Amino acid sequence: MKKTLPILALIYFLFTACEEAYYPDPLQPWTPAYTTEGVNTAGAKINGQRWITNSDCNFVNGCNTEMDIRAYSANREANLPDSTVIRFIGADNSIISFNFSDMLVTSPDDLLALEGTEYTLGSSQVIGTYQESPFEELACLPQSQTGKLFIRYVQEKITNNRRTVIFSGTFGFDYLSNECGEVSVHSGRFDFKVYPDNIFLEPR
Incomplete structure (x- = not known):
């Protein structure tokens, strides 16, 4: 029994290290509640259907949070400015x-200056998109x-x-x-x- 305790502790650590959690909104249970704890979840209602990210945890790869940021430095010769794409990846790969x-966001610290910022989507500054598959990125621009x-x-933690x-x-x-x-x-939240x-x- 004593030998199994460290193994059980290791299993517990591997499955809790990513601290993924889903807390449904009591008023809109098809979406996650708005939280500020870093629970590694995003959700929304898309065309009337529930949509949520999915974090994949396993012994080999650990935990993979379904969110990434892609930064593109300016290319002056091609007249392309700095740009950044923040992506939330659904359980169905949408x-x-x-x-x-x-x-240009090149480190987590660059995000700190964005706290409290509200963006109007569809402006020249930022647009939002939904892709049913990763291959629709250019086809589904609004x-x-x-x-x-x-x-x-x-906030840092x-x-x-x-x-x-x-x-x-x-x-x-x-x-x-x-x-x-x-x-x-509609009703989109991320944390x-x-x-x-x-x-x-x-x-x-």
């Missing part, structure tokens, strides 16, 4: 993305869009002796795409721990 122009992204809470940034907020938008038709994303390995610097 993706909700927020595409920021003239903003022709017209209304909506908001509110980055409500961004130490978790398991590792520094992270809690990144949480709410969103909702409607848009029309020539290729993908009408898309309605993630962001580490350096959630951020990818992409070439132009």
